[in-house]
Amino acid sequence: MADDGIPQAEDPFLTAGELALGVLEGSDLAAARRSQLVDAAFAEAVEWWETRLGAMGEAAGSGVPSDTVWQGVEARVDALDGADNVELPMTGRRGPAGWSIVTAIVGLGAAAAALVLFLSTPATSPVAPPQIASTPGDQLVAQLGDDETNRSLASRIDPDSGELRLAISGLQADTGKTPELWVIPAGGAPISLGAIPEEGDFSRDLSTEESALLVAGATLAVTFEDDTGERHETPTMPILLAGALAEV
Numbered sequence: 001m002a003d004d005g006i007p008q009a010e011d012p013f014l015t016a017g018e019l020a021l022g023v024l025e026g027s028d029l030a031a032a033r034r035s036q037l038v039d040a041a042f043a044e045a046v047e048w049w050e051t052r053l054g055a056m057g058e059a060a061g062s063g064v065p066s067d068t069v070w071q072g073v074e075a076r077v078d079a080l081d082g083a084d085n086v087e088l089p090m091t092g093r094r095g096p097a098g099w100s101i102v103t104a105i106v107g108l109g110a111a112a113a114a115l116v117l118f119l120s121t122p123a124t125s126p127v128a129p130p131q132i133a134s135t136p137g138d139q140l141v142a143q144l145g146d147d148e149t150n151r152s153l154a155s156r157i158d159p160d161s162g163e164l165r166l167a168i169s170g171l172q173a174d175t176g177k178t179p180e181l182w183v184i185p186a187g188g189a190p191i192s193l194g195a196i197p198e199e200g201d202f203s204r205d206l207s208t209e210e211s212a213l214l215v216a217g218a219t220l221a222v223t224f225e226d227d228t229g230e231r232h233e234t235p236t237m238p239i240l241l242a243g244a245l246a247e248v
Helices: 012-021 026-038 040-060 067-082 095-106 110-120 208-213
Strands: 140-146 151-158 163-169 177-184 191-195 200-205 219-226 241-244
Touching (some): 012 026, 012 040, 026 140, 026 151, 026 163, 140 241, 151 241
Antiparallel strands (some): 163 200, 177 191, 219 241
């Protein structure tokens, strides 16, 4: 079974919630981003969380929560922290790091109170959370990261559909520059795959020629290039990120 990037001791549904809230960092964030690319069920869970949190945020409006609301949230969190036998509806929590989702929820104001209750009591919503399960399939993935600059890029290529999907973080460029993605075939010269966003998710269809270059063992790389709207012939040093494609 392919490694989906999530340690088996963790609850994937909870991890999807943490990713949607933006509380993951470092290797946890990179692993979750990779799973979002290669695991359709995990990506569906992230979307489910984003939709639910977005709806609660809209319902809460822009008003400032009253003191009563804050006291209720704090009391609920304190009760969860201090209870020895609290039984949550989701298993596999990660100790102190696992509570990061609750910490972030507090910052959501009135919507947070509803979500804390959702996490600590049986769900009554008619919309059931998606089930996380491994999904088979031959895919090509590459995980590019630089801990010093907090830049990262997770890529997934589906040879059957010819689709390239990227999860990008920290590639903010100077004015007049833009990140550009390159493929370096084994023993070959770099070939541009075009400009990519500085942040967020990105996907596009690959040409037949590009698909032929993107095979296991080839290297993906990112550089900053002049924002001309055209692909460049050769990369400008330094290479910001690089990593080999592997089959999963």
